[in-house]
Amino acid sequence: MQLGNYVLNYLYNQPKLPQFVIQGLVSLFARVTKLGWFDAEEEDFVFRDVITDVSKFLQVVSLKAS
Numbered sequence: 001m002q003l004g005n006y007v008l009n010y011l012y013n014q015p016k017l018p019q020f021v022i023q024g025l026v027s028l029f030a031r032v033t034k035l036g037w038f039d040a041e042e043e044d045f046v047f048r049d050v051i052t053d054v055s056k057f058l059q060v061v062s063l064k065a066s
Helices: 002-013 019-035 046-065
Strands: none
16 A cells, blocks of 8 residues: 555656656556455455545646646
8 A cells, every 4th residue: 555655656746757667657556556456454445445546646646737
């Protein structure tokens, strides 16, 4: 979970990364999410909130670009 959050924060804070680095980090985020999909913390599937997290990330990025 922390690794996924770190990757999203890094992508947000480094907007000028080369395309191949962005692609690698997005692949890493997807792989971490896939591997943790069935991991539960106290009966809560925390990795299944990825759509909400990415939606918030994209909203902030689009506001930053404006």
